[in-house]
Amino acid sequence: MAKTSQVNRNAKRERMSARDKVKRAALKSIVKDRALPVEERFEASVKLAALPRNGAPTRIRLRCELSGRSRANYRKFRLSRIALRDLASAGQIPGMVKASW
Structure with missing residues (x-):
């Protein structure tokens, strides 16, 4: 079982990412638009940098829903x-059977 603080921190990052998604996308579109003046694009990039880092989607770690394990996860x-192996062996995942040959 993973540390509860790590699981909670990741959940907070997911909430922040969902909250800032629209604002971040709007600022990114301004920064990437070459038709706009350089000053306006620079202001947008400064505002983008001012947003909290934990609001970025890349900061979210894929964790197991049951145990909170951060590595070897199936998306x-x-x-x-x-x-996954425990649930499959118990027959809890439809269509998944243990391989045998």
Whole structure:
């Protein structure tokens, strides 16, 4: 089980990212628009840099929903390899069977 503080910190980052998503996208579009004057684009980049870092989507870490494990996760299931194996062995994941040959 992962530290509760790490799981909570990641959840906070997810909330901040969702909150700032529209504002961040608008500022990025201004920065990338070459038709606008340089001063306006620079102001937008300064405002973008002033936003909290934890609001950026790249700061979010994929964690297991059950255990909070940060490594060896399957994106499709949002589970770690250990939790996925346990659930699959118990028959909790439809269509997934243990390989045998």
